[in-house]
Amino acid sequence: MTLPNSSAIDGSPDRPVRIGLLGCGTVGQAFVRTISGQGETIARASGRRLEIGPILVRDTSKPRDGIDLRQLTTDPQDVLRDPTVDLIVEVMGGVEPTGTYLRQALQAGLPVVTANKQLLSRHGAELLALAQSSGTELRFEASACAGIPVIKVLRESLLAAEIFAVTGIVNGTTNYILSEMSRGGMSYADALAQAQALGYAEADPSEDVGGADAAAKMAILASIAFHTNVHFDDVPFEGIDGLHGEDFDLAKDLGFVIKLLGVARLVDGGISVRVHPALVPESHRLAAVRGADNAVLLESGTVRQIMLVGPGAGGTETASAVLADVLSILGTAQGSFLQNALADAGRPLLSPDQTESAFYVRLRVVDRPGVLARIATVFANSGLSIRSVIQRGEGDGARLVLVTHMGSEARMNAALDAMRDMEEVRGEPVLLRLLAEEGA
Ligand SMILES: NC(=O)c1ccc[n+]([C@@H]2O[C@H](COP(=O)([O-])OP(=O)(O)OC[C@H]3O[C@@H](n4cnc5c(N)ncnc54)[C@H](OP(=O)(O)O)[C@@H]3O)[C@@H](O)[C@H]2O)c1
Numbered sequence: 001m002t003l004p005n006s007s008a009i010d011g012s013p014d015r016p017v018r019i020g021l022l023g024c025g026t027v028g029q030a031f032v033r034t035i036s037g038q039g040e041t042i043a044r045a046s047g048r049r050l051e052i053g054p055i056l057v058r059d060t061s062k063p064r065d066g067i068d069l070r071q072l073t074t075d076p077q078d079v080l081r082d083p084t085v086d087l088i089v090e091v092m093g094g095v096e097p098t099g100t101y102l103r104q105a106l107q108a109g110l111p112v113v114t115a116n117k118q119l120l121s122r123h124g125a126e127l128l129a130l131a132q133s134s135g136t137e138l139r140f141e142a143s144a145c146a147g148i149p150v151i152k153v154l155r156e157s158l159l160a161a162e163i164f165a166v167t168g169i170v171n172g173t174t175n176y177i178l179s180e181m182s183r184g185g186m187s188y189a190d191a192l193a194q195a196q197a198l199g200y201a202e203a204d205p206s207e208d209v210g211g212a213d214a215a216a217k218m219a220i221l222a223s224i225a226f227h228t229n230v231h232f233d234d235v236p237f238e239g240i241d242g243l244h245g246e247d248f249d250l251a252k253d254l255g256f257v258i259k260l261l262g263v264a265r266l267v268d269g270g271i272s273v274r275v276h277p278a279l280v281p282e283s284h285r286l287a288a289v290r291g292a293d294n295a296v297l298l299e300s301g302t303v304r305q306i307m308l309v310g311p312g313a314g315g316t317e318t319a320s321a322v323l324a325d326v327l328s329i330l331g332t333a334q335g336s337f338l339q340n341a342l343a344d345a346g347r348p349l350l351s352p353d354q355t356e357s358a359f360y361v362r363l364r365v366v367d368r369p370g371v372l373a374r375i376a377t378v379f380a381n382s383g384l385s386i387r388s389v390i391q392r393g394e395g396d397g398a399r400l401v402l403v404t405h406m407g408s409e410a411r412m413n414a415a416l417d418a419m420r421d422m423e424e425v426r427g428e429p430v431l432l433r434l435l436a437e438e439g440a
Helices: 004-009 026-037 039-047 076-080 097-108 117-133 151-155 172-184 186-196 212-226 245-253 315-331 371-381 409-420
Strands: 017-022 050-057 087-090 110-116 163-169 258-266 268-282 293-300 304-311 355-368 384-393 397-404 427-433
Touching: 004 304, 017 026, 017 076, 017 315, 026 315, 039 304, 039 315, 050 076, 076 097, 076 186, 087 097, 087 315, 097 110, 097 117, 110 117, 110 268, 110 315, 117 212, 117 371, 151 293, 163 212, 172 186, 172 245, 172 258, 172 293, 212 258, 212 268, 245 258, 245 355, 245 427, 355 371, 355 409, 371 384, 371 397, 409 427
Parallel strands: 017 050, 017 087, 087 110, 268 427
Antiparallel strands: 163 258, 163 293, 258 268, 293 304, 355 397, 355 427, 384 397
């Protein structure tokens, strides 16, 4: 098969590599700025000059810094069918029509770089297979943790390292909010408003605070780490919007901080991937990751632990990852093994019921002799052992916090159901999971 465009990249070093851009918002404009600002460095390091060709946007009349308005178009075919374009950079976001555009580009043999977690976490396996069958490349470093080069590390440096756990703080907005709630005793609403004022949170923050953004990133990271296709729908997620200020104080008393974690683990040959708030021991490396930073802890049989920390968002930071992918494509021969990052190892995906955690349970109970013993019996009957208990009087009742040793989610759910049926228990029990040394 003739691949007219991809072969052009291997052409004369004197000819600039021409990039067709899909989208020119925060990341797209930062990408254009980076290419013009670092042109000499890029040319020296890669031996090639990069040039921006046609740019797809929705509205050509919007002012855009440093962009020649004649390059803008609202017709995707002006970019996808331009015979002078060597490579597509997609920074428009969304699942459709973006997926259709990328399929067309890949089918035509054009290499594609994308920052799109929504698309990759749903159609990554199919798009990678299409890239491979078309003899071209699809790269997506910026789709998870923006400026942190975690995908390249997993895909290349740690390809054979037998990764068994990926634990991440993969959403900067929620980490900023949780850091403020822990540090200053701020309410969730105030911390969110502050994050919005500082530009860390969108006007509509639901994707971030509800956990969907982190779930998309964890689907991508788990797929690469475990060589198995993990779809966004395979990742159960909980956000931080239901957390209460009192749990931050109680967690502190117990020696923990609360983080929104993505936890992907190999368990008996199966894969468990989840996103939920978790109690992290104050001494743990992830507890020290504060503000809008992201961090990913990779655990492997060969290299033990590697932690990558850095900016998880921002136009310039994300554009840096996009540019790194473009340069990797220039430096990588077509058809190499690196395109097999999502090759299916046939591992089963586990349901949340099969996964194990240690748990923190907060209850309001009537203040009556024997209540604690009855609650302890519920835990024992469900096969969960208790590690520590805090009991505090509160008006005519008491507040009980129990921290368990490791146990299955199914056992914990059985204990919760039994406690809901107890007349001594008031209201809904609050459940959080712990990041234990042996996993969350
Ligand atoms: N911003 C970050 O910090 C960050 C970090 C990591 C990953 N990402 C990812 O990077 C991608 C871009 O993010 P962004 O923040 O740069 O978004 P953005 O500022 O909203 O920019 C999106 C761009 O795409 C264009 N666009 C959107 N839908 C289009 C359509 N249907 N047809 C034509 N053009 C369309 C928009 O055109 P108009 O300008 O005309 O509206 C705009 O130029 C997303 O996938 C995002 O998840 C962003």
